[in-house]
Amino acid sequence: MKTIQGPAIFVAQYLGDKPPFDNLDNIAKWASELGYVGIQIPVDNRLIDIEQAANSVSYCNEIKERLAKFNIVITELSTHLQGQLVAVHPAYNSLFDGFAADKVKGDPEARRQWAVEQLKLAATASRNLGLITHVTFSGALAWPYIYPWPQRPAELVEVAFDELAKRWLPILDEFDAAGVDVCYELHPGEDLHDGVTFERFLEGVNNHRRANILYDPSHFVLQQLDYLAFIDIYHERIKAFHVKDAEFRPNGRQGMYGGYSTWADRAGRFRALGDGQIDFNGIFSKLAQYDYAGWAVLESECALKDPEVCAEEGVPFIKSHIIRVTDHAFDDFADSGTSKDQIKNMLGL
Template sequence: MGRPVTLFTGQWADLPLETMCQKAKDFGYDGLELCCWGDHLEIDKADQAYCDQKKDLLKKYDLSLYTISTHLVSQCVCDPIDERHKNIAPDYIWGDGDPEGVRQRAAAEIIRTGQVAARLGLDTVVGFTGSPIWHMLYAFPPTPMELIDKGYEEFAKRWIPILDEYEKMGVKYALEVHPTEIAFDIESAKRTLDALGHHPAFGFNYDPSHLGYQHVDYVRFIYEFSDRIFHVHMKDVHWSDVPVTAGVFGAHLPFGDNRRYWNFRSVGRGKIDFESIIRALNDIQYSGPLSVEWEDSGMDREAGAAESCEFVRYSDFAPSNVAFDDAMQKE
């Protein structure tokens, strides 16, 4: 179909952006999805001159830019804050570590990120939201539904002011539906939209990998939220067909450990049915980028990224504009 194939740079932020541009071009990508960490995109420095320099750098390598991603800071907006967040938040967001201060500074940074997107000529920011109730997921000690209701109310209280600013800027926020977020499957995504009053600036970054290993119908997700899919990640995952020693919760084992029930895989090497995904995206007339988020602890990342680009480009196809049996009928 010719949808642009891009590479998310979040897993490559240990490399300077220019090095990443050269590699992405060599791998065969049309563009990048820039992460807001490393030197790839520094929000606190991103005035118009800085943004113009980034665009010029991508242009030097004949790469396009369609979106930017702020997964790390956005996680801090409505999470219960602990030492883990210190490891992902810039020092100026962490500050003295006071939880409410971290959340407020993170919210202000997400608004600034929308402004940076506008300076770059973009209309979409991808990221997380955090969740005040994820830690209650297993419902023990028993969780009164009132606590869940309050959690969605708190989420809305923190995010609606951000989204109002995005709407003024003409920028949309695409939540990557993902465990640890306020929306992590179809039903929680519905409730998230309801909590926000179906805010026009809020939608989803579709990533089938996070749904597949939960046994959520990841193709149905596309149809359920056809008007809210603002961006697409192409990422694969494998899960076991036989009982294992570490179940869906992972047993505190690191990614890549083969004792786990599931692990992310290079695109095309897991169990995600990308054929059905492309057909569904055609059905909803999604024409945006297909962005490879490459994660595979067991494979060389450069070989994997190059292979993934080729796989996604091959997998993508345009819908038919004729019925195949029309030619068999009399006029």
């Protein structure tokens, strides 16, 4: 068994224009002072020049050296926003244009090509940084049709997933060449949002070995999916982990769809670690049991609590849940040293 690495923190939600959240060095220093040893960073010009990282090992070494001064390492690069743009239903064109470079806004095909190139650069950059996992979104073509009313046309879902697989296959091959796993965050709003949709996608990409999962139990609570059984089923594909809490509090007025309420008023909402309903003892135990060797990365999106407080509380919470795995069985002291001949004799053989 392997001991999970951590604690680490996803810094995307903290980026801003003011210190300590305005550049890589400041945010690394902040994270280190809180007690984090790793940061998951989005592909954002304020933190990393992804083109330079893909083309220069020395630039990547310089980044690692700068972070080492704060006893911080990069856990993964994130292309959640770029991955979203690999597949965008036309209903979301204007909303998702904000995720793209100015030069491709208003042109969905140019935007998609730009996103694909960003992902391919991230594959090479990850290799140059010595990383073996990468986190992202899948994008979505079928999501507006998630509820089967009006009745979906026959084969609509199949055609959507065929196209999604077609778009991702060359990207997955690029990551394969770099020796890096792509970990999709299974997330409502994405075509890959649960086990069934992930399996549909896997079939479309021929069970590509680089198509893996960023496990985030908070999204499963909001979908009322058994997040512990999910680990039993998909543990071989779980290569990244967001430690994020959530709660589901249905009432006489709303359930999982939320009634278009704001996050604070939804029946299902994200919470700070320990304030929600998730059984993290069960999660960390199962991940240890199945030899998950990656990072435990806090993602802070609480609907109520200040994010800086969430970050402060995240360190002791994650540390207290990481299981230092044993290297021997607890009853080894009682080993009788029985020989094979003695065993046969015990069995009457």
